[in-house]
Amino acid sequence: MDAEDIAQTKSLIDQFNLADLEDVEEDRKAIESYEVFSLHPGASKRAVADRYKHLALHFHPDKGKNEPLQYFQVISVCNEILSSRAPDEDAFESWKNLQNEIIIQELNAVVEERNNMIAQMEEDREQLLDRLEEAEKKNDAKDAKITALEKENKKLSNRAAKLKAEKENKVFEVEKILDKKGSGKKIEYLIKWRGFNDPKENTWVPVAKCNCPDLLAAFESYLKKKMTSLKKAGKPKPSSRSSRASTVIVKPEAGHQKSLRSDGKHKRKIIGKLKN
Structure with a gap:
Protein backbone atom coordinates (compact mmCIF):
# COMPACT_ATOMS: atom_id res chain seq x y z
CA MET A 1 0.00 0.00 0.00
CA GLU A 112 -40.15 12.33 6.01
CA GLU A 113 -38.15 13.61 8.96
CA ARG A 114 -38.39 17.14 7.61
CA ASN A 115 -42.14 16.77 7.04
CA ASN A 116 -42.52 15.49 10.59
CA MET A 117 -40.59 18.51 11.86
CA ILE A 118 -42.81 20.84 9.83
CA ALA A 119 -45.94 19.10 11.13
CA GLN A 120 -44.66 19.37 14.70
CA MET A 121 -43.84 23.04 14.21
CA GLU A 122 -47.32 23.63 12.81
CA GLU A 123 -48.87 21.83 15.77
CA ASP A 124 -46.76 23.88 18.17
CA ARG A 125 -47.78 27.05 16.34
CA GLU A 126 -51.47 26.16 16.60
CA GLN A 127 -51.09 25.44 20.31
CA LEU A 128 -49.34 28.78 20.74
CA LEU A 129 -52.15 30.54 18.88
CA ASP A 130 -54.70 28.78 21.10
CA ARG A 131 -52.84 29.93 24.21
CA LEU A 132 -52.61 33.46 22.86
CA GLU A 133 -56.33 33.46 22.06
CA GLU A 134 -57.15 32.15 25.53
CA ALA A 135 -54.91 34.82 27.07
CA GLU A 136 -56.63 37.50 24.99
CA LYS A 137 -60.03 36.26 26.15
CA LYS A 138 -58.86 36.41 29.76
CA ASN A 139 -57.50 39.90 29.18
CA ASP A 140 -60.78 40.94 27.54
CA ALA A 141 -62.72 39.55 30.49
CA LYS A 142 -60.33 41.31 32.86
CA ASP A 143 -60.68 44.57 30.92
CA ALA A 144 -64.46 44.21 30.95
CA LYS A 145 -64.41 43.63 34.71
CA ILE A 146 -62.16 46.65 35.21
CA THR A 147 -64.44 48.74 33.00
CA ALA A 148 -67.49 47.61 34.99
CA LEU A 149 -65.75 48.41 38.28
CA GLU A 150 -64.68 51.82 37.00
CA LYS A 151 -68.23 52.48 35.87
CA GLU A 152 -69.61 51.42 39.25
CA ASN A 153 -66.97 53.51 41.02
CA LYS A 154 -67.93 56.53 38.94
CA LYS A 155 -71.59 55.93 39.70
CA LEU A 156 -70.92 55.65 43.43
CA SER A 157 -68.65 58.72 43.34
CA ASN A 158 -71.34 60.76 41.63
CA ARG A 159 -73.91 59.54 44.12
CA ALA A 160 -71.61 60.36 47.05
CA ALA A 161 -70.95 63.82 45.63
CA LYS A 162 -74.67 64.37 45.18
CA LEU A 163 -75.43 63.25 48.74
CA LYS A 164 -72.63 65.45 50.04
CA ALA A 165 -74.03 68.43 48.14
CA GLU A 166 -77.51 67.65 49.43
CA LYS A 167 -76.18 67.53 52.99
CA GLU A 168 -74.29 70.77 52.57
CA ASN A 169 -77.33 72.44 51.07
CA LYS A 170 -79.90 70.78 53.28
CA VAL A 171 -82.66 73.15 54.32
CA PHE A 172 -84.18 73.03 57.81
CA GLU A 173 -87.49 74.58 58.78
CA VAL A 174 -88.04 76.43 62.04
CA GLU A 175 -91.32 75.33 63.52
CA LYS A 176 -91.28 77.64 66.56
CA ILE A 177 -89.20 80.21 68.39
CA LEU A 178 -89.58 78.98 71.93
CA ASP A 179 -87.55 81.35 74.07
CA LYS A 180 -84.98 84.11 74.30
CA LYS A 181 -81.99 84.77 76.55
CA GLY A 182 -79.10 87.19 76.92
CA SER A 183 -78.89 90.83 75.96
CA GLY A 184 -77.28 93.04 73.35
CA LYS A 185 -75.10 91.13 70.90
CA LYS A 186 -75.26 88.03 73.11
CA ILE A 187 -78.99 87.47 72.62
CA GLU A 188 -79.91 83.90 71.59
CA TYR A 189 -83.22 82.39 70.54
CA LEU A 190 -84.35 78.86 71.29
CA ILE A 191 -85.45 77.22 68.04
CA LYS A 192 -87.64 74.16 67.56
CA TRP A 193 -86.90 72.58 64.18
CA ARG A 194 -89.64 70.98 62.11
CA GLY A 195 -89.29 67.22 62.11
CA PHE A 196 -87.16 67.20 65.29
CA ASN A 197 -89.59 66.33 68.06
CA ASP A 198 -87.04 65.51 70.74
CA PRO A 199 -86.63 68.59 73.00
CA LYS A 200 -82.92 67.84 73.06
CA GLU A 201 -82.83 68.84 69.40
CA ASN A 202 -84.02 72.37 70.19
CA THR A 203 -81.20 74.79 69.47
CA TRP A 204 -80.08 78.10 70.91
CA VAL A 205 -79.14 80.29 67.93
CA PRO A 206 -77.23 83.59 68.37
CA VAL A 207 -79.09 86.62 67.07
CA ALA A 208 -76.22 87.32 64.65
CA LYS A 209 -76.99 84.00 62.96
CA CYS A 210 -80.70 84.67 62.67
CA ASN A 211 -81.18 86.11 59.22
CA CYS A 212 -84.96 86.35 59.54
CA PRO A 213 -85.86 89.84 60.73
CA ASP A 214 -89.58 89.42 60.07
CA LEU A 215 -89.81 86.30 62.21
CA LEU A 216 -87.74 87.84 64.99
CA ALA A 217 -89.77 91.04 64.87
CA ALA A 218 -92.97 89.02 65.16
CA PHE A 219 -91.58 87.09 68.12
CA GLU A 220 -90.33 90.28 69.85
CA SER A 221 -93.72 91.92 69.24
CA TYR A 222 -95.42 88.91 70.79
CA LEU A 223 -93.16 89.13 73.87
CA LYS A 224 -93.73 92.88 74.21
CA LYS A 225 -97.51 92.53 74.03
CA LYS A 226 -97.40 89.69 76.52
CA MET A 227 -95.31 91.70 78.97
CA THR A 228 -97.58 94.78 78.59
CA SER A 229 -100.62 92.65 79.23
CA LEU A 230 -99.06 91.14 82.34
CA LYS A 231 -98.01 94.54 83.69
CA LYS A 232 -101.55 95.83 83.41
CA ALA A 233 -102.76 92.77 85.21
CA GLY A 234 -100.06 93.17 87.87
CA LYS A 235 -98.69 89.67 87.26
CA PRO A 236 -94.97 88.59 87.34
CA LYS A 237 -92.90 88.68 84.17
CA PRO A 238 -93.57 85.47 82.28
CA SER A 239 -91.24 83.19 80.32
CA SER A 240 -90.59 84.42 76.84
CA ARG A 241 -91.65 81.09 75.32
CA SER A 242 -93.93 81.56 72.36
CA SER A 243 -97.03 79.60 71.70
CA ARG A 244 -97.09 80.88 68.16
CA ALA A 245 -95.70 78.55 65.50
CA SER A 246 -93.51 80.19 62.89
CA THR A 247 -91.61 78.75 59.98
CA VAL A 248 -88.25 79.76 58.49
CA ILE A 249 -85.85 78.11 56.07
CA VAL A 250 -82.32 77.64 57.43
CA LYS A 251 -79.07 76.25 56.09
CA PRO A 252 -76.02 74.87 57.96
CA GLU A 253 -72.87 76.95 57.98
CA ALA A 254 -70.41 76.23 55.17
CA GLY A 255 -68.14 73.29 56.02
CA HIS A 256 -70.42 71.91 58.73
CA GLN A 257 -72.73 68.95 58.29
CA LYS A 258 -74.03 69.36 61.86
CA SER A 259 -72.75 72.50 63.58
CA LEU A 260 -72.34 72.34 67.34
CA ARG A 261 -73.98 74.96 69.51
CA SER A 262 -72.53 76.19 72.77
CA ASP A 263 -74.31 73.60 74.93
CA GLY A 264 -73.14 70.59 72.85
CA LYS A 265 -76.16 70.42 70.52
CA HIS A 266 -76.35 71.53 66.89
CA LYS A 267 -76.65 75.16 65.91
CA ARG A 268 -78.00 76.23 62.54
CA LYS A 269 -77.80 79.50 60.71
CA ILE A 270 -81.24 80.97 60.03
CA ILE A 271 -81.36 82.29 56.50
CA GLY A 272 -85.02 82.08 55.66
CA LYS A 273 -88.04 84.26 56.01
CA LEU A 274 -91.26 84.05 57.91
CA LYS A 275 -93.83 82.05 55.99
CA ASN A 276 -97.46 83.14 56.12
Whole structure:
Protein backbone atom coordinates (compact mmCIF):
# COMPACT_ATOMS: atom_id res chain seq x y z
CA MET A 1 0.00 0.00 0.00
CA ASP A 2 1.30 3.41 -0.88
CA ALA A 3 1.04 6.42 1.39
CA GLU A 4 -1.96 7.86 -0.47
CA ASP A 5 -3.90 4.61 -0.17
CA ILE A 6 -3.11 4.38 3.54
CA ALA A 7 -4.18 7.98 4.19
CA GLN A 8 -7.43 7.51 2.25
CA THR A 9 -8.24 4.31 4.14
CA LYS A 10 -7.65 6.01 7.48
CA SER A 11 -9.97 8.84 6.46
CA LEU A 12 -12.70 6.37 5.45
CA ILE A 13 -12.29 4.43 8.69
CA ASP A 14 -12.54 7.64 10.71
CA GLN A 15 -15.88 8.38 9.00
CA PHE A 16 -17.17 4.85 9.54
CA ASN A 17 -19.41 4.52 12.58
CA LEU A 18 -20.73 1.04 13.21
CA ALA A 19 -23.13 2.30 15.87
CA ASP A 20 -25.01 4.25 13.18
CA LEU A 21 -25.45 1.02 11.20
CA GLU A 22 -26.85 -1.17 13.96
CA ASP A 23 -30.49 -0.59 13.00
CA VAL A 24 -30.09 -0.43 9.20
CA GLU A 25 -30.43 -3.21 6.64
CA GLU A 26 -27.56 -5.52 5.75
CA ASP A 27 -27.32 -4.05 2.24
CA ARG A 28 -26.62 -0.62 3.69
CA LYS A 29 -23.92 -2.08 5.96
CA ALA A 30 -22.35 -3.82 2.98
CA ILE A 31 -22.24 -0.64 0.90
CA GLU A 32 -20.57 1.23 3.77
CA SER A 33 -18.05 -1.61 4.11
CA TYR A 34 -17.29 -1.55 0.36
CA GLU A 35 -16.52 2.16 0.76
CA VAL A 36 -14.01 1.50 3.58
CA PHE A 37 -12.33 -1.13 1.39
CA SER A 38 -12.30 1.35 -1.55
CA LEU A 39 -14.19 -1.18 -3.70
CA HIS A 40 -17.17 -0.61 -5.97
CA PRO A 41 -20.40 -2.01 -4.49
CA GLY A 42 -21.01 -5.45 -5.99
CA ALA A 43 -17.34 -6.54 -6.03
CA SER A 44 -16.94 -10.30 -5.62
CA LYS A 45 -15.89 -12.20 -2.51
CA ARG A 46 -12.48 -12.75 -4.05
CA ALA A 47 -11.94 -9.01 -4.56
CA VAL A 48 -12.98 -8.42 -0.96
CA ALA A 49 -10.53 -11.09 0.31
CA ASP A 50 -7.64 -9.63 -1.71
CA ARG A 51 -8.33 -6.14 -0.42
CA TYR A 52 -8.53 -7.38 3.16
CA LYS A 53 -5.08 -9.00 2.83
CA HIS A 54 -3.56 -5.73 1.63
CA LEU A 55 -5.15 -3.75 4.47
CA ALA A 56 -4.16 -6.32 7.09
CA LEU A 57 -0.53 -6.22 5.98
CA HIS A 58 -0.37 -2.61 7.05
CA PHE A 59 -2.95 -2.23 9.84
CA HIS A 60 -2.64 -5.58 11.68
CA PRO A 61 -1.14 -4.96 15.15
CA ASP A 62 1.45 -7.71 14.60
CA LYS A 63 2.92 -5.88 11.61
CA GLY A 64 4.54 -3.30 13.83
CA LYS A 65 3.27 -0.25 11.96
CA ASN A 66 2.15 1.41 15.20
CA GLU A 67 -1.32 2.09 13.81
CA PRO A 68 -4.19 2.53 16.28
CA LEU A 69 -5.98 -0.73 17.04
CA GLN A 70 -9.35 0.75 16.10
CA TYR A 71 -8.34 0.86 12.43
CA PHE A 72 -7.86 -2.89 12.24
CA GLN A 73 -11.03 -3.49 14.26
CA VAL A 74 -13.11 -1.57 11.69
CA ILE A 75 -11.38 -3.40 8.83
CA SER A 76 -12.21 -6.75 10.46
CA VAL A 77 -15.88 -5.80 10.91
CA CYS A 78 -16.18 -4.69 7.28
CA ASN A 79 -14.53 -7.91 6.10
CA GLU A 80 -16.99 -9.96 8.15
CA ILE A 81 -19.96 -8.08 6.63
CA LEU A 82 -18.70 -8.39 3.04
CA SER A 83 -17.77 -12.06 3.43
CA SER A 84 -21.47 -12.84 3.86
CA ARG A 85 -22.98 -10.18 1.55
CA ALA A 86 -20.59 -9.90 -1.40
CA PRO A 87 -21.60 -11.91 -4.51
CA ASP A 88 -19.47 -14.78 -5.78
CA GLU A 89 -18.95 -12.92 -9.04
CA ASP A 90 -18.83 -9.20 -9.68
CA ALA A 91 -22.36 -7.78 -9.89
CA PHE A 92 -21.76 -4.06 -10.17
CA GLU A 93 -24.94 -3.28 -12.09
CA SER A 94 -27.33 -4.92 -9.67
CA TRP A 95 -25.50 -3.39 -6.70
CA LYS A 96 -25.59 -0.01 -8.39
CA ASN A 97 -29.36 -0.30 -8.58
CA LEU A 98 -29.38 -1.41 -4.96
CA GLN A 99 -27.20 1.55 -4.04
CA ASN A 100 -29.59 3.90 -5.83
CA GLU A 101 -32.51 2.40 -3.95
CA ILE A 102 -30.70 2.92 -0.67
CA ILE A 103 -29.94 6.51 -1.63
CA ILE A 104 -33.60 7.04 -2.49
CA GLN A 105 -34.61 5.50 0.83
CA GLU A 106 -32.22 7.82 2.62
CA LEU A 107 -33.62 10.81 0.78
CA ASN A 108 -37.16 9.70 1.57
CA ALA A 109 -36.20 9.31 5.21
CA VAL A 110 -34.77 12.83 5.23
CA VAL A 111 -37.92 14.19 3.57
CA GLU A 112 -40.15 12.33 6.01
CA GLU A 113 -38.15 13.61 8.96
CA ARG A 114 -38.39 17.14 7.61
CA ASN A 115 -42.14 16.77 7.04
CA ASN A 116 -42.52 15.49 10.59
CA MET A 117 -40.59 18.51 11.86
CA ILE A 118 -42.81 20.84 9.83
CA ALA A 119 -45.94 19.10 11.13
CA GLN A 120 -44.66 19.37 14.70
CA MET A 121 -43.84 23.04 14.21
CA GLU A 122 -47.32 23.63 12.81
CA GLU A 123 -48.87 21.83 15.77
CA ASP A 124 -46.76 23.88 18.17
CA ARG A 125 -47.78 27.05 16.34
CA GLU A 126 -51.47 26.16 16.60
CA GLN A 127 -51.09 25.44 20.31
CA LEU A 128 -49.34 28.78 20.74
CA LEU A 129 -52.15 30.54 18.88
CA ASP A 130 -54.70 28.78 21.10
CA ARG A 131 -52.84 29.93 24.21
CA LEU A 132 -52.61 33.46 22.86
CA GLU A 133 -56.33 33.46 22.06
CA GLU A 134 -57.15 32.15 25.53
CA ALA A 135 -54.91 34.82 27.07
CA GLU A 136 -56.63 37.50 24.99
CA LYS A 137 -60.03 36.26 26.15
CA LYS A 138 -58.86 36.41 29.76
CA ASN A 139 -57.50 39.90 29.18
CA ASP A 140 -60.78 40.94 27.54
CA ALA A 141 -62.72 39.55 30.49
CA LYS A 142 -60.33 41.31 32.86
CA ASP A 143 -60.68 44.57 30.92
CA ALA A 144 -64.46 44.21 30.95
CA LYS A 145 -64.41 43.63 34.71
CA ILE A 146 -62.16 46.65 35.21
CA THR A 147 -64.44 48.74 33.00
CA ALA A 148 -67.49 47.61 34.99
CA LEU A 149 -65.75 48.41 38.28
CA GLU A 150 -64.68 51.82 37.00
CA LYS A 151 -68.23 52.48 35.87
CA GLU A 152 -69.61 51.42 39.25
CA ASN A 153 -66.97 53.51 41.02
CA LYS A 154 -67.93 56.53 38.94
CA LYS A 155 -71.59 55.93 39.70
CA LEU A 156 -70.92 55.65 43.43
CA SER A 157 -68.65 58.72 43.34
CA ASN A 158 -71.34 60.76 41.63
CA ARG A 159 -73.91 59.54 44.12
CA ALA A 160 -71.61 60.36 47.05
CA ALA A 161 -70.95 63.82 45.63
CA LYS A 162 -74.67 64.37 45.18
CA LEU A 163 -75.43 63.25 48.74
CA LYS A 164 -72.63 65.45 50.04
CA ALA A 165 -74.03 68.43 48.14
CA GLU A 166 -77.51 67.65 49.43
CA LYS A 167 -76.18 67.53 52.99
CA GLU A 168 -74.29 70.77 52.57
CA ASN A 169 -77.33 72.44 51.07
CA LYS A 170 -79.90 70.78 53.28
CA VAL A 171 -82.66 73.15 54.32
CA PHE A 172 -84.18 73.03 57.81
CA GLU A 173 -87.49 74.58 58.78
CA VAL A 174 -88.04 76.43 62.04
CA GLU A 175 -91.32 75.33 63.52
CA LYS A 176 -91.28 77.64 66.56
CA ILE A 177 -89.20 80.21 68.39
CA LEU A 178 -89.58 78.98 71.93
CA ASP A 179 -87.55 81.35 74.07
CA LYS A 180 -84.98 84.11 74.30
CA LYS A 181 -81.99 84.77 76.55
CA GLY A 182 -79.10 87.19 76.92
CA SER A 183 -78.89 90.83 75.96
CA GLY A 184 -77.28 93.04 73.35
CA LYS A 185 -75.10 91.13 70.90
CA LYS A 186 -75.26 88.03 73.11
CA ILE A 187 -78.99 87.47 72.62
CA GLU A 188 -79.91 83.90 71.59
CA TYR A 189 -83.22 82.39 70.54
CA LEU A 190 -84.35 78.86 71.29
CA ILE A 191 -85.45 77.22 68.04
CA LYS A 192 -87.64 74.16 67.56
CA TRP A 193 -86.90 72.58 64.18
CA ARG A 194 -89.64 70.98 62.11
CA GLY A 195 -89.29 67.22 62.11
CA PHE A 196 -87.16 67.20 65.29
CA ASN A 197 -89.59 66.33 68.06
CA ASP A 198 -87.04 65.51 70.74
CA PRO A 199 -86.63 68.59 73.00
CA LYS A 200 -82.92 67.84 73.06
CA GLU A 201 -82.83 68.84 69.40
CA ASN A 202 -84.02 72.37 70.19
CA THR A 203 -81.20 74.79 69.47
CA TRP A 204 -80.08 78.10 70.91
CA VAL A 205 -79.14 80.29 67.93
CA PRO A 206 -77.23 83.59 68.37
CA VAL A 207 -79.09 86.62 67.07
CA ALA A 208 -76.22 87.32 64.65
CA LYS A 209 -76.99 84.00 62.96
CA CYS A 210 -80.70 84.67 62.67
CA ASN A 211 -81.18 86.11 59.22
CA CYS A 212 -84.96 86.35 59.54
CA PRO A 213 -85.86 89.84 60.73
CA ASP A 214 -89.58 89.42 60.07
CA LEU A 215 -89.81 86.30 62.21
CA LEU A 216 -87.74 87.84 64.99
CA ALA A 217 -89.77 91.04 64.87
CA ALA A 218 -92.97 89.02 65.16
CA PHE A 219 -91.58 87.09 68.12
CA GLU A 220 -90.33 90.28 69.85
CA SER A 221 -93.72 91.92 69.24
CA TYR A 222 -95.42 88.91 70.79
CA LEU A 223 -93.16 89.13 73.87
CA LYS A 224 -93.73 92.88 74.21
CA LYS A 225 -97.51 92.53 74.03
CA LYS A 226 -97.40 89.69 76.52
CA MET A 227 -95.31 91.70 78.97
CA THR A 228 -97.58 94.78 78.59
CA SER A 229 -100.62 92.65 79.23
CA LEU A 230 -99.06 91.14 82.34
CA LYS A 231 -98.01 94.54 83.69
CA LYS A 232 -101.55 95.83 83.41
CA ALA A 233 -102.76 92.77 85.21
CA GLY A 234 -100.06 93.17 87.87
CA LYS A 235 -98.69 89.67 87.26
CA PRO A 236 -94.97 88.59 87.34
CA LYS A 237 -92.90 88.68 84.17
CA PRO A 238 -93.57 85.47 82.28
CA SER A 239 -91.24 83.19 80.32
CA SER A 240 -90.59 84.42 76.84
CA ARG A 241 -91.65 81.09 75.32
CA SER A 242 -93.93 81.56 72.36
CA SER A 243 -97.03 79.60 71.70
CA ARG A 244 -97.09 80.88 68.16
CA ALA A 245 -95.70 78.55 65.50
CA SER A 246 -93.51 80.19 62.89
CA THR A 247 -91.61 78.75 59.98
CA VAL A 248 -88.25 79.76 58.49
CA ILE A 249 -85.85 78.11 56.07
CA VAL A 250 -82.32 77.64 57.43
CA LYS A 251 -79.07 76.25 56.09
CA PRO A 252 -76.02 74.87 57.96
CA GLU A 253 -72.87 76.95 57.98
CA ALA A 254 -70.41 76.23 55.17
CA GLY A 255 -68.14 73.29 56.02
CA HIS A 256 -70.42 71.91 58.73
CA GLN A 257 -72.73 68.95 58.29
CA LYS A 258 -74.03 69.36 61.86
CA SER A 259 -72.75 72.50 63.58
CA LEU A 260 -72.34 72.34 67.34
CA ARG A 261 -73.98 74.96 69.51
CA SER A 262 -72.53 76.19 72.77
CA ASP A 263 -74.31 73.60 74.93
CA GLY A 264 -73.14 70.59 72.85
CA LYS A 265 -76.16 70.42 70.52
CA HIS A 266 -76.35 71.53 66.89
CA LYS A 267 -76.65 75.16 65.91
CA ARG A 268 -78.00 76.23 62.54
CA LYS A 269 -77.80 79.50 60.71
CA ILE A 270 -81.24 80.97 60.03
CA ILE A 271 -81.36 82.29 56.50
CA GLY A 272 -85.02 82.08 55.66
CA LYS A 273 -88.04 84.26 56.01
CA LEU A 274 -91.26 84.05 57.91
CA LYS A 275 -93.83 82.05 55.99
CA ASN A 276 -97.46 83.14 56.12
